[in-house]
Amino acid sequence: MAWRFEGGRPVAAAVLGGAAAVALAWSVAAALVAGFDAREWSQLAAQPQLVPALWLSLITGVCAFGLALAGTAVILAASHHSAGWLRLLRRLPAMLALPHAAFAIGFLLLMAPSGWLVRVGVALLSPFNQWLGMAMDSPPSWQSAQDPWGLGLIAVLTCKEIPFLLWAAVAQLGRADLARKLKMELQVAQSLGYSPRSAWWRVVWPQLLPRLQAPLLAVWVYSMTVVDVALLVGPTTPAPMAVLVWQWLQDPDPERNAMGAAGAWLLTATVGVLALLLPALQGLWRRWAQEKWTRGVAPVHWGVMRTTRSPTPVLPWLLSWIYAAVALALLMGSVMGAWLFPDLWPQGWTIQAWQAVVQSADVVWATLALGASSSVAALLWCVVWLEYAPPLWQQRLQGLWYLPLLLPTVLWTLGLHQATLAWGIDGTATGVWLAHSLCVLPYVLLTLQGPYGDFDPRLRFVSASLGRSQAAYLWYVKWPLLRAPLASATAVGFAVSVAQYVPTLYVGAGRFATVNTEAVALAAGGQRSLMAAFAVLVWTLPAWVFGLAAVAGRARRFRPRQTLQ
Amino acid sequence: MANNPSPHLLAIELHRLRTPAGVLIADLSLNVPGGAVHTVMGPSGSGKSSLLAAVCGTLDAGLNFDGTVVLNGTRIDALPTHQRKVGLLLQDDLLFAHMTVLENLLFAVPSGPQAARRARALQALSEVELQAFADADPATLSGGQRARVALARALLAEPLALMLDEPFSKLDEPLRQRMRELVFGAVAARGIAAILVSHDRADVADVQRLTVLN
Numbered sequence: 001m002a003w004r005f006e007g008g009r010p011v012a013a014a015v016l017g018g019a020a021a022v023a024l025a026w027s028v029a030a031a032l033v034a035g036f037d038a039r040e041w042s043q044l045a046a047q048p049q050l051v052p053a054l055w056l057s058l059i060t061g062v063c064a065f066g067l068a069l070a071g072t073a074v075i076l077a078a079s080h081h082s083a084g085w086l087r088l089l090r091r092l093p094a095m096l097a098l099p100h101a102a103f104a105i106g107f108l109l110l111m112a113p114s115g116w117l118v119r120v121g122v123a124l125l126s127p128f129n130q131w132l133g134m135a136m137d138s139p140p141s142w143q144s145a146q147d148p149w150g151l152g153l154i155a156v157l158t159c160k161e162i163p164f165l166l167w168a169a170v171a172q173l174g175r176a177d178l179a180r181k182l183k184m185e186l187q188v189a190q191s192l193g194y195s196p197r198s199a200w201w202r203v204v205w206p207q208l209l210p211r212l213q214a215p216l217l218a219v220w221v222y223s224m225t226v227v228d229v230a231l232l233v234g235p236t237t238p239a240p241m242a243v244l245v246w247q248w249l250q251d252p253d254p255e256r257n258a259m260g261a262a263g264a265w266l267l268t269a270t271v272g273v274l275a276l277l278l279p280a281l282q283g284l285w286r287r288w289a290q291e292k293w294t295r296g297v298a299p300v301h302w303g304v305m306r307t308t309r310s311p312t313p314v315l316p317w318l319l320s321w322i323y324a325a326v327a328l329a330l331l332m333g334s335v336m337g338a339w340l341f342p343d344l345w346p347q348g349w350t351i352q353a354w355q356a357v358v359q360s361a362d363v364v365w366a367t368l369a370l371g372a373s374s375s376v377a378a379l380l381w382c383v384v385w386l387e388y389a390p391p392l393w394q395q396r397l398q399g400l401w402y403l404p405l406l407l408p409t410v411l412w413t414l415g416l417h418q419a420t421l422a423w424g425i426d427g428t429a430t431g432v433w434l435a436h437s438l439c440v441l442p443y444v445l446l447t448l449q450g451p452y453g454d455f456d457p458r459l460r461f462v463s464a465s466l467g468r469s470q471a472a473y474l475w476y477v478k479w480p481l482l483r484a485p486l487a488s489a490t491a492v493g494f495a496v497s498v499a500q501y502v503p504t505l506y507v508g509a510g511r512f513a514t515v516n517t518e519a520v521a522l523a524a525g526g527q528r529s530l531m532a533a534f535a536v537l538v539w540t541l542p543a544w545v546f547g548l549a550a551v552a553g554r555a556r557r558f559r560p561r562q563t564l565q
Numbered sequence: 566m567a568n569n570p571s572p573h574l575l576a577i578e579l580h581r582l583r584t585p586a587g588v589l590i591a592d593l594s595l596n597v598p599g600g601a602v603h604t605v606m607g608p609s610g611s612g613k614s615s616l617l618a619a620v621c622g623t624l625d626a627g628l629n630f631d632g633t634v635v636l637n638g639t640r641i642d643a644l645p646t647h648q649r650k651v652g653l654l655l656q657d658d659l660l661f662a663h664m665t666v667l668e669n670l671l672f673a674v675p676s677g678p679q680a681a682r683r684a685r686a687l688q689a690l691s692e693v694e695l696q697a698f699a700d701a702d703p704a705t706l707s708g709g710q711r712a713r714v715a716l717a718r719a720l721l722a723e724p725l726a727l728m729l730d731e732p733f734s735k736l737d738e739p740l741r742q743r744m745r746e747l748v749f750g751a752v753a754a755r756g757i758a759a760i761l762v763s764h765d766r767a768d769v770a771d772v773q774r775l776t777v778l779n
Contacts, residue, residue, distance in 0.1 A: 458655060458657070458659055459659055459661070461621065461623045461653060462655070463647075464622075464623070464645070464646035464647040465651060465652050465653035465728075466652070466718065466721075466722040467648075467722045468673075469647055481661070481662065481663055555663075558665060558700070558701065559701075
């Protein structure tokens with residue numbers, strides 16, 4: 001097909017692309033300069049916490065990554081091409097809408113020694129107290145939330161990353177060309193005598209896994225380098241490497257800041273080197289699985305296969321319940337009054353926390369303003385870029401736009417902070433807006449790229465052949481037809497902005513607070529209800545925007561035909 | 566803009582149509598008077614669609630058109646697509662899914678008082694016997710009905726030339742015959758110069774106006 005519309009406005013794309021490229025490249029270069037001083041590296045090497053912190057990051061990162069990948073595979077195997085698939089698709093947005101920090105706070109409320117889960121356990125065991133010879137009237141002394149092994153951190157990251165990987169997999173499996181091909185191949189495999197699940201592991205999974213490279217890389221980087229979630233549920237002595245770096249970067253002592261910069265680079269190098277091993281690990285898995293299959297042995301343990309065969313697959317069900325429990329804990333936590341242990345329910349309910357939130361309305365407004373302005377800016381940028389940048393530019397510069405997603409937040413924010421210092425906008429609203437916009441950009445681009453790429457270009461030719469200009473085509477045809485992805489991209493951008501912790505505090509020099517930074521800050525104190533109330537806002541503000549996006553992106557309802565007759 | 570002395574409404578002088586792989590079409594001259602349908606046939610990849618794209622100004626960036634296209638005495642090959650007055654009907658009807666049937670037609674009549682635009686669009690719909698479907702969702706129409714709406718929409722823009730890229734190929738035979746009559750009738754009645762790309766011999770309106778590309 002030779003149809004293509006000549007034209008476009010590459011100048012607009014060059015201006016916007018150039019501006020973003022300068023900001024990103026400057027940030028990376030500034031981080032590079034900040035991190036390469038021999039003295040700060042020797043200071044870093046002399047830090048006694050360095051090795052344990054790095055080791056802890058490795059353990060928690062690898063475990064969370066591995067468990068999230070395995071969980072995603074098992075859930076997909078259980079649900080894909082089954083009655084549970086639509087159920088899973090329906091639940092995914094709700095799970096994705098719960099941000100990491102809010103989930104971690106809900107998890108904290110559930111899992112803490114005086115948390116709901118322990119109280120439920122005590123209530124369930126109470127009939128047997130006499131028989132057991134014990135009665136629990138005070139919270140246990142174990143560290144169930146900020147445990148020294150990082151189990152809580154691993155659990156939170158695993159639960160949060162599974163829906164993200166599922167979403168990425170659903171996007172791939174929903175592509176018409178791939179879906180058709182896989183369906184036919186599954187039918188062929190079943191006709192050769194393989195059960196549906198066995199055929200899935202042999203046919204779909206090996207083809208799906210390489211397509212998940214980018215989201216897997218994002219999960220890997222995030223799991224190794226997350227700060228806010230680690231501050232909430234991660235170990236403290238030692239803290240994971242990213243938290244340690246963050247503490248050094250915030251220190252008033254410039255020498256410790258410099259050590260933080262070196263630490264950020266060390267973390268990045270560790271993450272990068274291990275990320276390079278991912279394709280090799282995939283290759284090993286493929287060869288190993290191939291060898292097993294040729295010998296007629298299932299590479300996945302038959303117990304896992306059986307789990308995925310059960311009519312109500314355990315893992316999707318468990319994940320849904322965990323999310324429901326976390327959400328309930330957040331809501332309940334925000335209105336709980338005094339709550340003596342081991343009572344299952346608080347002695348009373350109070351809206352004091354919400355009254356305090358109303359008094360801090362400026363924080364909510366700041367969150368809304370930052371979220372709206374940065375997501376709209378990123379949306380406009382992405383639309384201009386996708387609309388007008390020549391395909392070669394889009395292909396060549398794609399990696400640059402994803403830097404904020406792929407680089408550890410501490411490193412990327414360090415560079416951006418240096419850049420804003422150089423431009424004289426550090427500690428200003430403009431600086432924080434820029435930081436948020438650049439963080440939001442890759443997510444919005446990721447959300448829009450598919451729908452833009454799949455959009456039928458012939459509609460443009462038809463529109464032009466009807467005598468209508470490019471502007472009329474965009475305004476009346478293309479953008480209305482793309483309103484659902486445009487609306488959801490804005491909502492995704494808003495949610496990403498609300499979740500920004502390190503960039504808000506670091507580039508804003510601590511002068512700007514959002515609901516997320518407030519919730520994380522409150523976790524260190526004793527105001528549990530207020531912390532839960534802010535966490536509810538971290539969760540519900542993006543949820544509201546997602547709701548609005550769903551309404552705005554709803555397909556048009558035409559009048560029923562009967563009325564026309 | 567150079568004036569062309571050709572008596573034909575649409576005159577194409579194609580020296581070379583090149584792809585990165587080589588020359589697709591060379592030394593082709595096509596002259597189409599108003600009201601006539603010139604058919605272009607040939608195997609897949611012979612450049613039929615590219616020829617239409619060159620006339621419309623929607624040629625792929627990898628393709629290079631060396632030649633002239635003159636419509637009604639005006640050279641149009643350097644003009645943007647929306648200024649060429651060249652209509653387009655493709656294999657798929659490509660109705661805008663978010664607009665009603667009437668709104669699809671109104672899109673082709675951008676200027677003038679609302680009532681007059683609406684009257685023109687309704688008139689065009691009645692010409693293809695679909696006035697009862699003005700407020701319908703295009704997705705609820707049959708293939709034949711959608712093809713008729715697409716034709717009505719293309720004609721409403723008052724094109725001087727019409728590029729028809731296998732517009733009947735997806736229709737059943739009885740519907741195909743009806744659409745042929747409708748399209749050829751409209752072309753003749755309005756004095757439009759049309760080029761039809763087809764694989765079907767039955768689409769050839771006039772054997773004197775047939776080009777076969779190799």
